[in-house]
Amino acid sequence: IHVSLAKDEPDTNLKTLMKQEGAKKIRDAMKTYISTLKTEFTQGMILPTVNGEHMETTPQVAPKAEDRKTAASSSAATSQSKSVGVKIPTCKISLKDTFLTSPEELYRVFVTQEMVQAFTHAQAALEADKGGKFQLLDGSVTGEFVDLVPEKQLVMKWRFKSWPAGHFATITLNFTDKGGETEVCLEGKGVPASEEERTKQGWQRYYFEGIKQTFGYGARLF
Template identity: 65%
Template sequence: MAKWGQGDPRWIVEQRADATNVNNWHWTERDASSWSTDKLKELFMAVRVESEEGSCEVTEVSKVEGEASINNRKGKLIFFYEWNIKLDWTGTSKSGVKFKGHVEIPNLSDENDPSEVDIRVTLVKDQPDTKLMALMKKEGSERIRTAVADYISTLKTEFTQGMILPTANGVKELVQEPKVPCNSQKAVPKSTPRSSQPAGVKIPTCKISLKETFLTSPEELYRIFLTPELVQAFTHSAAVLEPDKGGKFQLLDGSVTGEFLELIPDRKIAMKWRFKSWPAGHQAEITLLFHDKGGETDLQLDGVGVPSSEEAMTKEGWRRHYFEAIRQTFGFGARLF
């Protein structure tokens, strides 16, 4: 597989006036510490669990010490975070008796999966024993791990915007949607054909097939392909898409355009798909099939109608600008076949 930046130039997004650091080839860094502190407090303060014994909730985030940053080197995003966190929780029994305790998370870092995070739940000294302690240790800890996972996911999606591909004056260029009458449906930009040649141009075509395994669920992987913010995160450029049958999409600053033909949640995405260098009006049909392998997802790509002269470039483009980019952005380890 070609290294980032060494692939076919037709896939490289152009029109970057700020040539001092084109495509962020040199090392760039963004401090995520302040944002992370606020996000962690917001997520932990929402933790609350209930049972027949009563309820427990986080009442204060008393300590958030550490740092977080995102680094970009040669188009690869590298995430670093390390936190020492202390929470205060209050349990209320069915009879109205209150109990207070602490939660310590001594090492929340990029080296550990959320399921491996050490969570220590204790009662304040001199507090009597209570069955609410077991509730907080089990269900409470699970909710805290969910909050940790939400933090990591948000850090790798929302906070990465703008890390790649600066434009003139350092401002990221966005695809502008055309204005439409207020009583009409939201319009999605369409690619402008380069000639009046009709669709379905007769040229030599071929089939392509790719397979890759991602260490995530079909639900999560499916969502990444259809959520504009997540698509922008792994393509490192503006993306416009309407995730419904018949909906149009435009990626990589217009280099890729198409239309969704069939969407079966968590199982299948079928679409018309074309690259801008193809003959005007010609589209291939690409199908993505998501197979649940219990903690892993096999993703099968089948394509028909790909111009024969573009076979190698199309395969390499999907590998680098979709599959490899998703791994780098969201941390889903994968094995290529």
């Protein structure tokens, strides 16, 4: 930086001041300007590194409030999905009972909405088809029909409302004609171990005993 006075200007100490202080301040200002210019110019450029590899310099942008909210929701959903389907101790159950009716009539009791409502004494909704949903006892029991073989077998995914979310047991009912009466064998897999007795009692009371009392399939007439 060169500082001088015009020939027609009187002699003054401004020249000395500019040489001592002004030049220093100008250099500092230029240094800051050049540093800022380099930073802005190199943003987004691919710069070489010591190992000969290349690294892209990308400016870090703070996430917007909406992005943070979306990320938080996604994280919560992931956490929730991990909590669903957690393995729990399960057991198998089995029951056997005899009904004084034909396999055809007894099978119909299990797949007809009006008859289900009659023996459970509560609202029910069901679709007696493969993949059809059902809901009994005002929503306390829900499930889905997996396989239906008229007069022979019913397979269903079945659960109490109080069971862990998303957990179903597999219930299989086999109907056997015993000549004037029908034997029903129930096999349940995947029942929560802590719910073993409650599940067995529920089937015995609300299904088997309820059907016998409602339709008279438990009493012999002489």
